Amino acid sequence: MQPEACHGVPLANLEAPSAVEGLALHPDFVSEDEERELLRTVDAQPWDCTIRRRTQHYGRRFDYHNKTVGDEATPLPAEIRRLILERVDVQPALLPWRPAAGREGSLQCTVNEYPPGVGIAPHIDTHSAFEDGIASLSLGGGCAFRLRRGSDGADHSVWLPPRCLLVMSGAARYEWQHSISGRKFDRVEHRESPAGWEWVPRERRISVTLRRVLGSGTAGTGQSAW
Ligand SMILES: O=C(O)CCC(=O)C(=O)O
Structure with missing residues (x-):
């Protein structure tokens, strides 16, 4: 790919931008062996092919059309519980709530699969x-994760390496839209290269996202689509 082809592709920084208050990256949250175990677990479960990305839903299910959360809860795979939820629970500073301590019925967990070229549109998770x-x-591959603030158009991208845990709270969760472009390459900061960045090919990325269901879980004047 030619250097001039970079026009319009945001540069993904290696560190969480300080301008995005409430955004935190925790690299190597799981080991490579644990990552393999989680990928094996996810790949052994059935996929939902309703939308362009394949997904899996555990805990309470989110309805993408009505922006509501259903009442029934699907049990989380034991490996997700052990390697993610329980680990978040023993580091209470990570999240404002404790995923493993709560009942499964208060959780919503989405597994997203992103083959190269597939992303997710800008959104704020339904308030x-x-x-x-x-x-x-x-898990698997990394990706450039873009954040844009509606009030002033401020725009930042950060590189999410495999095995990192991303946490969005406060302003990062409520004021900034997040998205992943449907690209096959990302432009990523690389301090040793002459240009200061390099193209990184996308690999299949799996994300496991945890949310806690608010109140009754019914949508009111919800914010942007998810
Ligand atoms: O893939 C990710 O890390 C983010 C997923 C996401 O934004 C979502 O499921 O709403």
């Missing part, structure tokens, strides 16, 4: 459905 504090673990 009326989920509490503050959303965590997402990256």
Whole structure:
């Protein structure tokens, strides 16, 4: 790919931008062996093919059309519980709530699959459905994660490496839309290269996102679509 082809592709920084208050990255949240175990677990479960990305839903199910959360709860795979939920619980500073301590019925967990070229449109997770504090673990590949603030158009991208846990709370959760472009390459900061960045090919990325269901879980004047 030619350097001039970078026009319009945002540069993904290696560190969470300080301008996005409430955004935190926790690299190597799981080990490579644990990542393999989680990928094996996810790949052994059935996929929902209703939308362009394949997904899996555990805990309470989110209805993408009505922006509501259903009443029934699907049990989380034991490996997600052990390697993600229980680990978040023993580090209470990570999230404003404790995923493993709560009942399964108060949780919503989405597994998203992103083959190269597939992303997710800009959105803010529905205010009326989920509490503050959303965590997402990256498995397999990394990706550039873009945040844009509606009030002034401020725009930042950050590189999510495999095995990192991303947490959005406060302003990062409520004021900034997040998205992943449907690209096959990301432009990523690389301090040793002459240009200061490099193209990184996308690989299949799986994310495991945890949310806590708010109140009754019914949508009111919800914010943007998810
Ligand atoms: O893939 C991710 O890390 C983010 C997923 C996400 O934004 C969502 O499921 O709403």
